[in-house]
Amino acid sequence: MSSVYFHIGKYFLLMVSTFTKPEKRKIYWKLIIQEVDKIGLQSLGIVALLSLFMGAVVTLQTAANIDSGWIPRWTIGFTTRQTMILEFSSTIVCLILSGKVGGNIASEIGTMRITEQIDAMEIMGINSASYLILPKIVAALFIFPFMVILSMFIGISAGAFVGLTTGVVSLNDFEYGLQYSFELWQVSYSLIKTFFFAFIITSVSAYHGFYTNGGPREVGASSTRAVVYSMVLILVANYILTQLLLL
Amino acid sequence: MIEVKNISKSFAGHQVLNNVSAEFHPGKVNFIIGRSGSGKSVLTKCIVGLMEVDQGEIFFDNRNFTTLDRWDRKDIRQEMGMLFQGSALFSSLNVEENILFPLQMFSSMSKSEMLDRVNVCLKRVNLEGKNKLYPSELSGGMQKRTGIARAIAMNPRYLFCDEPNSGLDPQTAIVIDNLIREITYEFKSTTVVISHDMNSVLETGDHINFIYQGELSWRGNKHEILHSENEALNNFVFPSKFMQQIREKLRG
Ligand SMILES: Nc1ncnc2c1ncn2[C@@H]1O[C@H](COP(=O)(O)OP(=O)(O)O)[C@@H](O)[C@H]1O
Ligand SMILES: [Mg+2]
Numbered sequence: 001m002s003s004v005y006f007h008i009g010k011y012f013l014l015m016v017s018t019f020t021k022p023e024k025r026k027i028y029w030k031l032i033i034q035e036v037d038k039i040g041l042q043s044l045g046i047v048a049l050l051s052l053f054m055g056a057v058v059t060l061q062t063a064a065n066i067d068s069g070w071i072p073r074w075t076i077g078f079t080t081r082q083t084m085i086l087e088f089s090s091t092i093v094c095l096i097l098s099g100k101v102g103g104n105i106a107s108e109i110g111t112m113r114i115t116e117q118i119d120a121m122e123i124m125g126i127n128s129a130s131y132l133i134l135p136k137i138v139a140a141l142f143i144f145p146f147m148v149i150l151s152m153f154i155g156i157s158a159g160a161f162v163g164l165t166t167g168v169v170s171l172n173d174f175e176y177g178l179q180y181s182f183e184l185w186q187v188s189y190s191l192i193k194t195f196f197f198a199f200i201i202t203s204v205s206a207y208h209g210f211y212t213n214g215g216p217r218e219v220g221a222s223s224t225r226a227v228v229y230s231m232v233l234i235l236v237a238n239y240i241l242t243q244l245l246l247l
Numbered sequence: 248m249i250e251v252k253n254i255s256k257s258f259a260g261h262q263v264l265n266n267v268s269a270e271f272h273p274g275k276v277n278f279i280i281g282r283s284g285s286g287k288s289v290l291t292k293c294i295v296g297l298m299e300v301d302q303g304e305i306f307f308d309n310r311n312f313t314t315l316d317r318w319d320r321k322d323i324r325q326e327m328g329m330l331f332q333g334s335a336l337f338s339s340l341n342v343e344e345n346i347l348f349p350l351q352m353f354s355s356m357s358k359s360e361m362l363d364r365v366n367v368c369l370k371r372v373n374l375e376g377k378n379k380l381y382p383s384e385l386s387g388g389m390q391k392r393t394g395i396a397r398a399i400a401m402n403p404r405y406l407f408c409d410e411p412n413s414g415l416d417p418q419t420a421i422v423i424d425n426l427i428r429e430i431t432y433e434f435k436s437t438t439v440v441i442s443h444d445m446n447s448v449l450e451t452g453d454h455i456n457f458i459y460q461g462e463l464s465w466r467g468n469k470h471e472i473l474h475s476e477n478e479a480l481n482n483f484v485f486p487s488k489f490m491q492q493i494r495e496k497l498r499g
Contacts, residue, residue, distance in 0.1 A: 021318065027351060116335035119297050124349045124401075125324030 011207050017129035018137070018203075031135035032142075039101045039136065039202070040143030046100060047093055047147050048154055051084070054092070055155030056162040058083045063168035076169045077177025080159035082186075089151035090190040091238050094144070094197035098230035102205035105136060106226035109209030110219035118210070133206040140198040148194045152187070189245050196241060200233045248273055249294065249405060249437055254303030256286075256293055263289045265461040266303070273404075274435040276428055276451045280442055281458035282483060287441045288332070290458065291407055294439070295327060296320055307405065325353055328398030328436075330408040334390040336382040336397070342369070343378035346397045353401065368396040372426060388419040392426070399430060406431065406438040412447060420444060424451055445484055448472075457483070473497050 022028055062079040109132055112118050121128040156178065163169040169177075205226035212222045249271040256264040263286045271277040279287050292298040294305055296312060305312045307323050315323070336345050343365055350361045369375055372392040382390060391411060398406060408427055412420030424447040431438040442448055448455060449469050457465040459479045467475065472484060473494060485494045 024352065111338075115333055115338070116331045117337055119292075120329065120331060120335040120337070120397075122297060123295055123324060123327055123329045123407075124352065125321040125327075126352055 010211070011204075014129055014133075014207055014210060015203060017127060018133045018206075020130065021127055022130045022134060028135060031131075032139050035135045035139035036143050039104070039140055040147060043097055043100055044147065044150070046096065047151050050093065050096060051089065051151040051154040052158045054088055055080060055084060055158035058088075058155075059159035059163045060166070060168070063163065063166075073169050073173040074177035074180060076163055077160070077174035078180050079177075080156055080163075081178050081182070084152050084155035084159075085186050085190055089148045089155060090193045090197065091234065093148060093151050094194065094201065094234055095231055097144070097147075098197075098201045098205075098234060099227050101140070102201045102226045102230045103223045105202060105205040106209035106212075106223040107219050109133075109206055110212035110222045111216075113210060113212045114215055114219060129210065133203070133210070136206060137199060137202045140202045141195060144194050144198040145191050148190060149187075152190075192245065193238060193241050196237050197234050200237060201230045204230045204233060248306075248308060249439070250306040251290075251294060252304045252306070254290075254293055254300045254305065256289055256298065256301050263461055264293065264300075267458070267461075267463045268303075269456045269463055269466070270454075271437050271439050272454055273437045274432060275453040276431050276438045276440055277454040277456070278440050278442060278448055278452045279456050279458060280448055280483070282443065285458045286461050287458055288409055291409055291439065291441055295329060295407060296324070325401060326404040328401065328403030328406045330391065330394045330398050330406075330411055332409040332413060334382070334394040336390060336393055338382050341379050341381050342374065342385070342393050342396075345382070345393060346400050349397065349401050364400060365396075368400050371399065371430070372396045387414050388423065391415065391423050395423075395426060395430070399434070402434065404436055406436045408438070408440045410441055410443070412442070412444050417446065420447065421450075427451070443483075445490075448484075459483075 059076055059080045062076045066073070066075055109118075112132070118128045118132070121131060160171075160174050163174050164171060208222045208226040208229065209219075212218050251267060251269045251271075253266050253268055254264055255262070255266055267290060269279075279290060281287050289298065293300045296305075300313065303313070307326075310323060312320065312323060337348065340348065343362075346365045346368055347361055350356060350364060354361065354364075356364065365378070366375070369377065372395050374389065374392055374396065377385075377389070377393075382393070385393060395408075395411075398408075406427075411427060412423050415423065427438065427440060428451050430436065440447075440451075449472070452469040452472070455465075455467055455469065455472060456463055457477070457480050459465075465475060465477045465480045472480070475481065481494075485491045
């Protein structure tokens, strides 16, 4: 148990270093833009693919389960919207991204650690934590919300497309369902969660990479640990935030 | 001058350095020698502050480095250059960007002045025109030379080299040794070289510190090493029958 406190303490100390005394501003802009590309744009494909199929499947599932005449057909559009906006586009997409982005961050920083590249920065007098970690956190906080909104669009559009082409729902019904008791707050709730998830993925993965000790095998282990810890923390944060924001 | 006073360092009860004191002189190539695992790298990392010492003090030209916090150390850090055992080049940056790195971070030069400085450094290590190659496209010797170019980019007062010629063939190793020696004399830097390559120690060793079982066991220069009666040192420097015969010959 004491090792849990040890890690939490070490994590917070690393975050303090990360957010203090960054080096030249100009250099940070360049790094942030690079990271937006690496952790954002290069993950667009997987996010789009995932959202496409999830939106389609949720629509078909709902259609298949409302055979009884008591439940109106517009429920299909309603359910697709609620699923995508409230949970899928934020939580599930971020869980998947923690595998891709988190694993990448941990192995990149871990490799720099074991090949002494981090020591080389430190010896120059550079705050390596800030240089390596801050741009990743800022980039993720900036780009993840866009990816989540994109996921909502793709998922709902895919649902509509599948619903109409298979004939399980009419355009009118689907549209009515989409608009039924819709509040913008639901999107905000999802985006607030996304900010937390983005921070968890980048900072926790960076932590595991930064304190890698040993050789290539340990980099692999750090990468795995980064993904597992990010995922567990996302699940816990999702629960806590939902309770705080929706109740 | 760098002065190391009574430093000790242990890891989880395993004592690696025990009350080590040493002096490293400006304009000279100062060696730290010893067997693998004897604590040479740990000693160097303690000196440059990559590791914290358990006890003792380190002075850079009378400035007590040990008591400074990380922000105040920055000023002294910027006077340091280091060549790492595995070169530690930034793998995502090409040769030019590697050398530009410290300049962009800390110098107030214009872009073209920086590029001029990069080319001066590259010329110094005989790597002109290799600006756009990536570390993975370089041979071991070229990586070391790029590492040296990066280390001297900011005109360091203190230059550290951790096993500069490990993993190199003997001829390339001598090229690197000569380069380090010339740079040291040229820039009057206080150079600390970690090595277990006897060739370079006997060729370049102005001041030699021998670490044995975590303690400073002997110090002297390359001439004195021949006449030392320190058994551990003799076993280390002249490990084979052949080398012992050479020692006898040289002693006359
Ligand atoms: N970060 C560390 N944690 C624990 N032990 C270490 C660490 N770094 C070095 N050591 C131990 O210190 C001893 C000396 O290592 P080192 O200074 O690297 O030797 P060398 O003289 O070959 O450079 C070794 O026994 C090594 O296992
Ligand atoms: Mg070593």
